[in-house]
Amino acid sequence: LLLLCGVGTAVGTWVWTSNAVDTSGKVDFVNRLAVPPLAQSRIDDRGRRVFDLRAQPGRRDFGQGGPTDTWGFNGDYLGPTLRANRGEQVVVNVVNGIGEPTSVHWHGMHLPAAMDGGPHQMVRPGATWSPHWTVDQPAATLWYHPHPHGRTAEHVYRGMAGMFLLDDEPSAGLPLPRRYGVDDIPVIVQDRKFESDGRLDTDQGGIGGTGILGDTLLVNGTVGPYLDVSTERVRLRLLNGSNARTYDFGFADDRTFALVGTDGGLLERPHRTGRIRLSPGERAEIVVTVRPAERAVLRSYPPNQGLEFLGGRFTGGDDTFDVLELRAGNRLAPSPEVPDRLTPVERLDPATATETRRFRLNGREINGRKMDLDRIDFAVTRGATEIWEIEKQDATPHSFHVHDVQFQVLSVDGRQPPPELRGWKDTILVTGGEEIRIIARFADHADPNMPYMFHCHLLLHEDQGMMGQFVVVEPGQRAGRPPSGHGHA
Numbered sequence: 001l002l003l004l005c006g007v008g009t010a011v012g013t014w015v016w017t018s019n020a021v022d023t024s025g026k027v028d029f030v031n032r033l034a035v036p037p038l039a040q041s042r043i044d045d046r047g048r049r050v051f052d053l054r055a056q057p058g059r060r061d062f063g064q065g066g067p068t069d070t071w072g073f074n075g076d077y078l079g080p081t082l083r084a085n086r087g088e089q090v091v092v093n094v095v096n097g098i099g100e101p102t103s104v105h106w107h108g109m110h111l112p113a114a115m116d117g118g119p120h121q122m123v124r125p126g127a128t129w130s131p132h133w134t135v136d137q138p139a140a141t142l143w144y145h146p147h148p149h150g151r152t153a154e155h156v157y158r159g160m161a162g163m164f165l166l167d168d169e170p171s172a173g174l175p176l177p178r179r180y181g182v183d184d185i186p187v188i189v190q191d192r193k194f195e196s197d198g199r200l201d202t203d204q205g206g207i208g209g210t211g212i213l214g215d216t217l218l219v220n221g222t223v224g225p226y227l228d229v230s231t232e233r234v235r236l237r238l239l240n241g242s243n244a245r246t247y248d249f250g251f252a253d254d255r256t257f258a259l260v261g262t263d264g265g266l267l268e269r270p271h272r273t274g275r276i277r278l279s280p281g282e283r284a285e286i287v288v289t290v291r292p293a294e295r296a297v298l299r300s301y302p303p304n305q306g307l308e309f310l311g312g313r314f315t316g317g318d319d320t321f322d323v324l325e326l327r328a329g330n331r332l333a334p335s336p337e338v339p340d341r342l343t344p345v346e347r348l349d350p351a352t353a354t355e356t357r358r359f360r361l362n363g364r365e366i367n368g369r370k371m372d373l374d375r376i377d378f379a380v381t382r383g384a385t386e387i388w389e390i391e392k393q394d395a396t397p398h399s400f401h402v403h404d405v406q407f408q409v410l411s412v413d414g415r416q417p418p419p420e421l422r423g424w425k426d427t428i429l430v431t432g433g434e435e436i437r438i439i440a441r442f443a444d445h446a447d448p449n450m451p452y453m454f455h456c457h458l459l460l461h462e463d464q465g466m467m468g469q470f471v472v473v474e475p476g477q478r479a480g481r482p483p484s485g486h487g488h489a
């Protein structure tokens, strides 16, 4: 770690400008897409669904010149897909087998702060942490990843992440593709930088201070992936699991697809579009239609953040990547049309908000402050609806993420949010000169002493302190004190 920190900035900058890399972004789709297995679970004597997750070191050959040392959950890279129903009680036994403290955060999950898996729920090497909660939110594509203070970027980069899918009755009744691994496919997109001997370059320095931007895309840990499609329609659950890179996904032939869900669940109605932009941490569920025997290539286009230096893999040039090839079979099983109405989304009413807060993002600070595990930045009253105004003051893009809640976007630069930002969100890209207003309700789970995080989801920024803490308190109660020692299990 010391070595990495010591040489990171200087050498890292030099390396990317001098590396000879293929900047065309083209890949041969030669590897079958790996689909993370669904996690096994059992029902305990209290009726709770119990999962086991073990963080562990591994080694995988990504075809990058030699084997790569990795970290994963229950395997060498990434982790199984957890799946639970609304209303279920879940328990996850998290065992730390990686030899250094880590934590596991349930990104997008509404749950008590003590179960959240942030930097106050560290798990010591060899220890087990068993958070439990009741799933109480709509069907959604959530995910999990480590959240150790100052070390999140490296832990995620080495491979620790996975999906957490939630189901509910209304969504189960919709004619959307729903057979996991058949026509309902997780697509975890991560850019990585490999040394010529296959080692991961974990130097988190890099261009523009965004953190590492890799030149090789992994999808579910697969380089150059293709997916055999056997149905007319396929649902892709896109997760930007990258440390810093924003993608603008679309198809090489510019076909449109139906955007049916965002971070926190299904949209009211499908949004037909040819592009969907995702910053680190964001998800989108899309339904794509294919014709027999065709090959449809999912690409990522330059995300057009108005920032030259982010335009390219390393130098500001072309930033297009081939992501995934869909290979349709000669005969496709019929899939129903995507329905016109998906799910009612209750609109949070700004008139009911009792507090408006402002978050100025600048450098590695939010409102002029860096993360302090011992400082609670503010307290939210249980049951309150609040408006948060997010304003970016520097030239770097940031991806604003809030724990505990799913929010709705009220406006972007004073205008109505575009259709892709009208559903439930927990993470949002903040680009040049924007002010984004969001609204959220903090329904329950008061605990004056245990904070939730809000932070930039560019993981280097988070590690460098672009994060703060809030607590949810009972009406009339004040914020307490965060646990000292930061809760090592």
Ligand code: C2O
Binding pocket: 105, 107, 145, 147, 281, 401, 403, 453, 455, 457
């Ligand atoms: Cu996905 Cu606080 O993180």
Ligand code: CU
Binding pocket: 397, 398, 399, 456, 457, 458, 461, 462, 466
């Ligand atoms: Cu940031």
